[in-house]
Amino acid sequence: MDQNNFIIVLAPLQGFTDVTYRNVFSDHFSGVDEAVAPFISTMGQKRLKPSRIKDIIPENNKKLFTTPQILGNIPEDFIFLADHLYEMGIKKINWNLGCPHSKIAKKMKGSGLLMYPEKIDVFLETVLPKISNRLSVKLRLGRRSKHEIFDLLPVLDKYPLDEIIIHPRTGIQMYEGISDHDAFAKVLLNTRHKVVYNGDIKDLSSFNIVHEKFSGINKFMIGRGILSNPFLAETIKDVISDQDSVQRLKDFHDDLFENYKKIFSGPGHLTGRMKGLWNYLGPGCFKEYKKPLKNILKSSSIVKYQDMVERIYHHM
Numbered sequence: 001m002d003q004n005n006f007i008i009v010l011a012p013l014q015g016f017t018d019v020t021y022r023n024v025f026s027d028h029f030s031g032v033d034e035a036v037a038p039f040i041s042t043m044g045q046k047r048l049k050p051s052r053i054k055d056i057i058p059e060n061n062k063k064l065f066t067t068p069q070i071l072g073n074i075p076e077d078f079i080f081l082a083d084h085l086y087e088m089g090i091k092k093i094n095w096n097l098g099c100p101h102s103k104i105a106k107k108m109k110g111s112g113l114l115m116y117p118e119k120i121d122v123f124l125e126t127v128l129p130k131i132s133n134r135l136s137v138k139l140r141l142g143r144r145s146k147h148e149i150f151d152l153l154p155v156l157d158k159y160p161l162d163e164i165i166i167h168p169r170t171g172i173q174m175y176e177g178i179s180d181h182d183a184f185a186k187v188l189l190n191t192r193h194k195v196v197y198n199g200d201i202k203d204l205s206s207f208n209i210v211h212e213k214f215s216g217i218n219k220f221m222i223g224r225g226i227l228s229n230p231f232l233a234e235t236i237k238d239v240i241s242d243q244d245s246v247q248r249l250k251d252f253h254d255d256l257f258e259n260y261k262k263i264f265s266g267p268g269h270l271t272g273r274m275k276g277l278w279n280y281l282g283p284g285c286f287k288e289y290k291k292p293l294k295n296i297l298k299s300s301s302i303v304k305y306q307d308m309v310e311r312i313y314h315h316m
């Protein structure tokens with residue numbers, strides 16, 4: 001922790017904040033103290049997807065302390081994966097109880113489990129005595145209603161969780177509406193656990209609002225705000241840089257591009273990944289971004305892509 005007395009955690013964002021992004025980000029920006037990796041699904045016992053394990057392997061994650069996240073609801077499969085991670089040296093893991101996507105929720109995973117506190121109870125009662133890793137949980141207020149969490153909090157209180165990360169929306173809300181600060185305040189009164197705030201911190205003023213409202217919280221998780229504006233954690237922590245910000249963003253982009261080039265097989269894959277990020281960077285970092293962003297997203301070759309990217313910097 002620095003003199004700011006609070007910790008900024010990079011949120012897990014599947015398809016964005018993989019190990020490549022986390023490492024390149026850490027080479028170019030400061031202010032983020034740790035990360036939670038995008039989820040790894042349990043896949044039955046004796047089956048582990050090497051590409052997913054590569055994402056959280058400690059040797060590859062020395063630049064930014066990263067907690068792997070597991071999505072699943074079968075205790076034995078969870079224990080199998082948690083044990084495997086522990087053997088790799090991973091002492092801390094996170095359980096995903098927040099994923100809002102209906103395909104996942106229908107299978108009673110992610111936010112789909114939030115309506116069933118008794119199932120979560122059995123899960124934790126079975127899993128916790130059998131794993132050596134410390135466990136934290138990331139959750140929403142509920143699947144369908146923001147009141148569901150109040151039946152769950154007493155269950156979570158029974159167990160020695162490392163912390164609970166709350167994104168104060170319901171699952172069916174997806175990312176619509178705004179984070180519910182009143183409900184979050186009520187959560188704080190009804191749990192014994194350490195709570196991390198997560199949701200809609202997109203600039204200094206939205207950070208200041210939650211920082212002032214929830215003075216007992218010292219950990220803030222930020223996702224889309226950092227994708228949109230990689231300088232955000234530095235701004236929040238008042239880190240001063242004398243380097244030109246356009247050049248810093250260019251260098252970050254080019255480094256990320258070069259690193260993804262080594263991983264993604266075809267040019268479409270590579271530019272596809274980068275275009276996904278531009279959907280956030282465009283509105284987040286540039287003034288008149290609409291036309292230049294459209295041109296980046298339309299670009300059909302690497303040369304065209306790079307040409308269009310060069311042009312957008314004139315609008316920063």
Ligand SMILES: Cc1cc2nc3c(=O)[nH]c(=O)nc-3n(C[C@H](O)[C@H](O)[C@H](O)COP(=O)(O)O)c2cc1C
Nearest residue numbers: 011012013014038039138167199200201222223224
């Ligand atoms: C594209 C995308 C992918 C996400 N992937 C995950 C994930 O793998 N695990 C998870 O717990 N949350 C995931 N989330 C939710 C974020 O971690 C975070 O809770 C949410 O975006 C709210 O925080 P923010 O407003 O700071 O972005 C994802 C969100 C988005 C938009």
